[in-house]
Amino acid sequence: MSRDTETRDRLLKAAERLFADRGFKKVTVRDICRVARANVAAVNYHFGDKLGLYREVLQSAIEAMRATNDAARSAGAGQSPEEQLRRYIAIFVHRVLTPGNDTVHKLIQREMTDPTPALDTLVEQGVRPRVEYLSSLIGEIIGCPPADQRVLRCVASVQAQTIAYLPNPIAARLGLANQPSAENLGEIAEHIAAFSLAGVHAVGRAAHAR
C-alpha cells in the first residue's frame, strides 16, 4: 500500500485492459506506462520484463476463472444432476457475460490463439475442473462413465454454447445481441440449459438403444 505498490497496481490494471483489448504484441511497454502514469522503466523494474508483467496479469485471470468454477460447484451442491447442470450454466453465463468481466475472457481467448507457457496453469486450474465436473454430471445423466466419448462430446456441446455469447465483432455486425442486458442473461442461460438437457437426453437414449 506504499507508493510502490500503487504504481505496481496501476501497471497491472493498465496492462490487463490493454493486453485484453489489443493482444500482447500490439501493446507497447510505453502504452502501458503512459496509461498507468508510470515511468518507461517501471515495467522492467517491477516485473523484470514485458512478458513477466503479462504472466502476472494472466495469473489474476486464472484466479478469476477458478473462483467462478468454485461458485458454480457449490451452487449446485445436493441437487439432481440436471439441476446442477442448469445452475452451472446460469452461474457461468452471468459471470462471463456481465460487463466489466470482459478482460478475463478476452485474455483467455487470446491464449487459445497465441498460447504462452501460462496456458498450462490456465487449463489445469480453470478448464480441467470445469470439464471434469461437467463430465461427471452428464455421465450421471446418461448413465455412462465420465471418460466416455459420448459424454465428452456432450460436454463440448454445452461448453461451446456458453462461450458463443461473448461479445465479438462478428455478432456485432450481424446485429445480434452484443451487449446482453440483465434479463437477457437469464433467458440465454435458460435457453442453453433447455437446449442442452434435451440434447444430452437424446444422446443418452441413443446410447442405450442398442
Added chain:
Amino acid sequence: MSRDTETRDRLLKAAERLFADRGFKKVTVRDICRVARANVAAVNYHFGDKLGLYREVLQSAIEAMRATNDAARSAGAGQSPEEQLRRYIAIFVHRVLTPGNDTVHKLIQREMTDPTPALDTLVEQGVRPRVEYLSSLIGEIIGCPPADQRVLRCVASVQAQTIAYLPNPIAARLGLANQPSAENLGEIAEHIAAFSLAGVHAVGRAAHAR
C-alpha cells in the same frame, strides 16, 4: 507468364500459413519472403505493403468459406428441414476439420479477436448467409419466423458446436481428440446433429406450450 505468377503465388501460400499460425503482427515480411524464397521487396512489389498481402490472403479465405456455404446448401436441396440441417452440419464439419483446411479458420478466428476492415466482407459473404440459412431451417422446424429470438439462439447453439472441434491448444492439453480422423469426423457430425435436433425440438415444444 509462369515465373511471375509463381512468385506471387508462393508469397500468398507462405503468407497464408504464417498469418494463420502466428498472426499478422508476429509475422515479418522477411519471414514470408524467406519461406517463399523471394526477395524482401517482393511483397511491396506485388501487394503494395504487408497489409495488402494480408488482405489478399483473407480474400481467398472468404471465398473458401463461401464455397463451403454453397456446397452445404445444394447438398440439402429438396430435403426436409431436419435432413437439411443434418447435411449442413456434416458438410461443415468435414470441410472445416479436414487437416490442411486449418489456415482458413485460423484466419477467421484471428479476425474475431483482432478485426481488420476485411472482417466486413467476411461477415457479409461468409457468416451471414450461413446464419440466414440456418435460421430459415430452424424457423421451419419450430414453426417460428427466422428472426425470432428463440430461432437465433438455436442457430447460435448449433453454430457454436461446429467450431468447438477446431484444433486448439486447450483441447490438446485436455487430451481430447485434437486431430480428428476420417471416421471421427462422421461421429462428430452425427453427435452435433442429434444433440442439436433434440435441442431445437425442445425449444420448439416450449414455444408452443403456452
Added chain:
Amino acid sequence: MSRDTETRDRLLKAAERLFADRGFKKVTVRDICRVARANVAAVNYHFGDKLGLYREVLQSAIEAMRATNDAARSAGAGQSPEEQLRRYIAIFVHRVLTPGNDTVHKLIQREMTDPTPALDTLVEQGVRPRVEYLSSLIGEIIGCPPADQRVLRCVASVQAQTIAYLPNPIAARLGLANQPSAENLGEIAEHIAAFSLAGVHAVGRAAHAR
C-alpha cells in the same frame, strides 16, 4: 522521330520539369517514367542510369543559357558600352523571367547548391562568357582592365540583380511581384539598367578620384 525517340523525348521533358521542381534526389525514376508514360526500365535503357538522364537534361539547359548569351551579345553589336549593357540586361531579364523558361534556371540554381560534375560545363559555356562580356563592357565604361577587382565587383552587382526577380517562395510570401507580366519585365529591366549604370559610374569616378 521513330517511336524510340518519342519515348526518349518524353522522358527528357518529364525529367526536366521534375528535376527542376523537386531536385535530383526527391524525384524517383518511377515518377519520371509515370509522367512520361514509359516503362520503369526506360530510363536505364535510354540513359544508362538516373544520373545519365540528369546530365542530358542539364546539357539542354546549358545550351539554352548559351543561346541567351549569344543573343544578348549580337543585340548590342556596334553600340556604346552603356547601351550594350542596357540591352544585355534587357535580353537576360526577358529570357529568364518569361514563364515556361523556369526550368532552366531552376536547374542552374540547384547546381549552385548541389553541384554535379556537369557544373563545369555550365560555368565554362554559360557563366564565364557572360561574365567576360560584362567585364569588358564595364571595364570600358570605368576605364579599367576587365580583370580589375572593381570591375568584377560591378559585374557581380549587375548579375546579382538579374537573378533577384526569379520566382521564389520568399518573394511570394512577401507579396512581391512573383509572376512578372510582360510590361513589368520592361520596367524591371529598365530599373536594373539605370540602377546599375549609376552604380558603375560612381565606382568609375571613385577609381579615378585619387
Added chain:
Amino acid sequence: MSRDTETRDRLLKAAERLFADRGFKKVTVRDICRVARANVAAVNYHFGDKLGLYREVLQSAIEAMRATNDAARSAGAGQSPEEQLRRYIAIFVHRVLTPGNDTVHKLIQREMTDPTPALDTLVEQGVRPRVEYLSSLIGEIIGCPPADQRVLRCVASVQAQTIAYLPNPIAARLGLANQPSAENLGEIAEHIAAFSLAGVHAVGRAAHAR
C-alpha cells in the same frame, strides 16, 4: 543533467552542418548520429523524427538571422538614411560572410529551393523585417512611400548584392574571391554601399524628373 544536454547538442551541431552541406534528403540519420557519436535511435528520442530535428536546426538559423537584423538596426540609430544604409550593408556583409556562419545561410538558401513549413517563420522573422527597414530607408532617400514599386526594386537591388558574395561553386570555378578575407569584407561592403547609393539616387532623380 550534463550528459543529456551534451548528446542533444551534439546532434544539433552535427545536423546543422550536415543539413547545410548536403540538404535534408541526402543526409541520413545514421550520418548525423555517427558524427554526433550517438545511437541511431537518439534522433527519434530527442526530436521525434528526422524532420523534427531539421525543424529545430532551422529554428536556430532563424534566430541567428533575427539577431543580425537587430544588430544592424541599432548600429544605424540616429544616423542619416544614407549612413544607416551604409552601416546596414556593412553589418550584413560581415555577419554573413564571416567563415563559420556558412551553415545558417546555406540552410536558408535550401529553404528557397525546397521550402518546408518552417519557411513561413523564416520569412516573417528574418526576411520581412529586413525588407521593411530597407524600404523605409530608401523611401526616405528618394522621397517616396516605402511601398512604392521603385523603392521595392531598389531594395531588391541592394539585397541581391549582399547575397552575391556567399561562397558558391560557380564563383569558385570562375576564380573569384570565394573565401573573403577580413579586409576583403570591408571592401566588398564599401563597394555595395557606394554602388547602391548611386543607384538609389539615380532612381530618385528619375522619380522626380517629370
Added chain:
DNA sequence: AATGAATGAGCCTTCATTCAT
C-alpha cells in the same frame, strides 16, 4: 526496342531494455 517482374542495399522508425543518476 521495350517491358515488368525481381533484386538488394539502405533508410527511417519502433521498441524493449539498460544504465547512470
Added chain:
DNA sequence: GATGAATGAAGGCTCATTCAT
C-alpha cells in the same frame, strides 16, 4: 525506489537497377 536518457536489434518500406522475355 524511481527516473529518463540512451541503446541496439529489428521491422517495414523505398528505390535505383537488373534480367529474362
